[in-house]
Amino acid sequence: MEKFRKIVAVEDVLLSPEADERLHDFAREVELYRDMPADDDEVARRIGDADCVLVSFKTKISRRVMEACPGIRYIGMCCTLYGGSSCNVDLTAAQERGITVTGVRDYGDEGVVEYVISEVVRLLHGFGERQWRQQKYELGGMNVGVIGLGTTGRMCADGFRFFGSDVYYYSRTRKPEAEKDRIVFLELEELLRRCDIVLTTLPRNTYLLQEEEFRIMGGGKILVNTSIGATFDLNALKRWLSAHPDSFYLCDGTGMGTFADELSCLPNVIWTPVVAGRSAQSTRRLSRKALDNIKNYLNL
Numbered sequence: 001m002e003k004f005r006k007i008v009a010v011e012d013v014l015l016s017p018e019a020d021e022r023l024h025d026f027a028r029e030v031e032l033y034r035d036m037p038a039d040d041d042e043v044a045r046r047i048g049d050a051d052c053v054l055v056s057f058k059t060k061i062s063r064r065v066m067e068a069c070p071g072i073r074y075i076g077m078c079c080t081l082y083g084g085s086s087c088n089v090d091l092t093a094a095q096e097r098g099i100t101v102t103g104v105r106d107y108g109d110e111g112v113v114e115y116v117i118s119e120v121v122r123l124l125h126g127f128g129e130r131q132w133r134q135q136k137y138e139l140g141g142m143n144v145g146v147i148g149l150g151t152t153g154r155m156c157a158d159g160f161r162f163f164g165s166d167v168y169y170y171s172r173t174r175k176p177e178a179e180k181d182r183i184v185f186l187e188l189e190e191l192l193r194r195c196d197i198v199l200t201t202l203p204r205n206t207y208l209l210q211e212e213e214f215r216i217m218g219g220g221k222i223l224v225n226t227s228i229g230a231t232f233d234l235n236a237l238k239r240w241l242s243a244h245p246d247s248f249y250l251c252d253g254t255g256m257g258t259f260a261d262e263l264s265c266l267p268n269v270i271w272t273p274v275v276a277g278r279s280a281q282s283t284r285r286l287s288r289k290a291l292d293n294i295k296n297y298l299n300l
C-alpha cells in the first residue's frame with residue numbers, strides 16, 4: 001500500500017522525538033499538534049484532508065469529525081484500545097466508513113505499578129505529608145484488593161504479593177493462572193469489606209463504585225485508581241471521603257480525569273498530577289508499537 005498523503009497528530013501523542021522524525025518515512029507531509037483541541041470543529045480543522053490521524057487517550061474522534069474529514073483511512077491510537085465502550089474513537093463510525101483503527105497495549109504498566117506501590121508506601125509510613133493511621137504500617141500482611149485483573153491489575157497484584165500482602169481480586173471472569181499464584185478471587189462486596197487497600201484497574205468508562213459499594217467498603221480504607229478517568233460515581237466518592245476522614249483516595253493525573261476542581265482540594269485526596277505510566281522506557285515502547293502499527297498497515 002502506498003504511503004500516506006498526510007499524517008496529523010491532533011494532540012500530543014507522547015511519542016519520542018525520534019519517532020516523530022520517523023513519521024516522515026510514512027507520509028509526504030506530517031503535522032504534529034502539542035496542545036488539546038477545544039472541540040470537534042477544531043479536531044476536524046486540524047485533520048483537514050489528512051488520511052492518517054494519530055490521537056492519544058484524551059481527544060475524541062467522533063462520527064461528526066469523520067464525516068467532516070472524508071479522507072481519513074487510518075486512525076492510530078497512541079494509547080490502549082480495549083473496545084468501543086472505553087474508546088475515545090467512535091469505532092462503529094470508523095468501521096462503517098472503512099477506517100482502520102489500531103491501538104497500543106502494554107507500554108506504560110511498569111510505571112503505573114511503581115506509582116501505586118510508592119504512593120501507598122508513603123501513605124502507610126507517613127513519608128509524605130499524611131499518614132494513613134496513627135501507627136506506621138508495612139505492606140506485609142495488608143489485605144489488598146484489585147478490581148480488574150488485566151495487565152496492570154495483575155502486575156500490581158504481583159507487586160503487592162512480593163512485599164507480603166494478601167492479595168484478592170474481583171473480575172467479571174475468573175483468572176485461574178492468577179489463582180495458582182495465590183491471588184484469591186472474591187466477589188466484589190466481600191473484597192470491599194475485607195481489603196484495607198482497594199485498587200481499580202478498569203477500562204475507561206467503567207463506573208463500578210456507586211453509593212452502595214462505598215457503604216459496603218466503610219471507613220479506614222485506601223482507594224487507588226489507575227484507570228483513565230473515574231471508576232466511581234463522583235458524588236458517592238465525595239460523600240464517602242467526607243464521612244470517613246480516615247480513608248484516602250489516590251490517583252495520578254490520568255485517574256483524576258476531569259475532576260481536579262472537585263477533588264483535589266479534599267484533605268484525604270492524594271493526587272499526583274502527572275501520567276504515572278510515562279517514562280523514558282514507556283515512551284520508547286509506545287513509540288515502537290505505534291510505528292509498527294503504521295508499518296503493518298502500509299505493509300512496509
